[in-house]
Amino acid sequence: MISQLVRVPVDGGVLTGELVAPASARAVVLFAHGSGSSRHSPRNRMVAAELRTAGLGTVLIDLLTESEDREDAETAAHRFDIPLLGRRVVAVIDWAAAQPDIRELPVVLFGASTGAAAALVAAAERPDQVLTVVSRGGRPDLADAALDRVRAPVLLVVGGRDPEVLRLNQEAARRLRGPHSLRVVPGATHLFAEPGALEEVAEAAKEWCDTCLKSMRQQ
Numbered sequence: 765m766i767s768q769l770v771r772v773p774v775d776g777g778v779l780t781g782e783l784v785a786p787a788s789a790r791a792v793v794l795f796a797h798g799s800g801s802s803r804h805s806p807r808n809r810m811v812a813a814e815l816r817t818a819g820l821g822t823v824l825i826d827l828l829t830e831s832e833d834r835e836d837a838e839t840a841a842h843r844f845d846i847p848l849l850g851r852r853v854v855a856v857i858d859w860a861a862a863q864p865d866i867r868e869l870p871v872v873l874f875g876a877s878t879g880a881a882a883a884l885v886a887a888a889e890r891p892d893q894v895l896t897v898v899s900r901g902g903r904p905d906l907a908d909a910a911l912d913r914v915r916a917p918v919l920l921v922v923g924g925r926d927p928e929v930l931r932l933n934q935e936a937a938r939r940l941r942g943p944h945s946l947r948v949v950p951g952a953t954h955l956f957a958e959p960g961a962l963e964e965v966a967e968a969a970k971e972w973c974d975t976c977l978k979s980m981r982q983q
Contacts, residue, residue, distance in 0.1 A: 766866075772825065772859045774852060777832070781825025781856075783866070784812070789821040790977055791870040791895060792860060796827060796853050796886075798843070798877030798903070807955065807962060808876060811900070814966035815874075820973060821866060827852040827882065844878060846906050850885025857890050870895040870980060872973055881906035888913035896976040898969045901929060901954050904936035911936055917943040917979075919972040921965050923952030945972070 765786055772779040781803055785792065793815055795808050803824040812822040826833065827849050828842055836842040842849075853873065861867050871894050875883030880902025887894040888910040896917045904911065904920060918940055920933045930948065937946050947968050952961040 766821070770823070770825070770859075772856055774829065774855045777829030779825050779827060779829065779852060779856065781823055783821065783823050783863075784816060785821025785866060786816055786819055788819065789866070789869055790819045791872050791973060792821040792823060792866045793872040793874050793973075794823045794853065794856050794860065794883075795825065796849065796873060796875040796879030796883045797824075798849075798875065798879035798882070805876070807900075808874070810962055811874070811966045811969065814963070815970060815973075818970045818973070820872070820970075821869065823856065823860065825856055827879070844906075846878065846881045846885060846908070849878065849882035850889070850907075850910070853882050853886035854889050857886060857893055861893065870977065872976075873897045874900070874969065875902050876900045878903050878906060880904050881908075884914050884918070885910040887916045887918075891915050895980060896973065898972060899933070900965050900969075901926060901956065903929070903932060905932045907936070911939045912941065914940060915942045917972075917976055918945075919968065920944065920946045921968055922946065922948055923954055923956055923961065924948050924950045925952060926954045929954060 873883035880899035884907035894916045
């Protein structure tokens with residue numbers, strides 16, 4: 765098992781994160797947090813722990829530097845800056861490609877809220893490096909023109925009691941040109957706080973990643 769703090773240099777600062785990977789990991793999942801969240805998000809940490817039981821490594825990382833995070837806490841200036849967040853996810857993808865322990869692993873992007881848009885932007889920028897994208901309660905619509913350029917398979921998971929985000933995901937799905945699926949978790953609201961809801965998200969993500977990995981091996 766690999767477990768280490770990581771620092772990714774960006775724009776004169778660093779992004780801080782945590783890499784945890786089981787022995788013989790089958791892929792590495794890079795988490796893109798959204799809307800003022802961070803690598804300490806209890807929801808993403810729970811999902812990450814579940815994904816590791818399926819043999820997937822995880823990188824939970826802040827997409828803002830410490831100074832940017834302080835500014836964002838006061839002004840919310842960066843949390844909706846999708847181009848910036850997308851560039852940061854690209855930087856993490858490129859960093860992962862240079863790490864001896866994980867550079868040979870397929871890359872999965874897991875985005876929540878605005879982080880889903882950032883993940884899709886990054887997938888469009890790095891089509892040969894991203895195996896798939898998973899969105900949890902995401903705002904894929906904010907990826908804008910990048911949606912039309914995403915070729916990786918995309919799983920959109922939305923709560924059944926999150927009607928506006930569900931509508932936005934349905935509209936975004938119609939613009940995706942690669943393989944994609946929209947999974948609705950019945951009874952779940954935006955944060956999937958209901959009993960069993962996050963577990964259903966994690967299970968859907970594991971099944972989706974399994975399918976994508978099998979498809980990759982068959983090519």
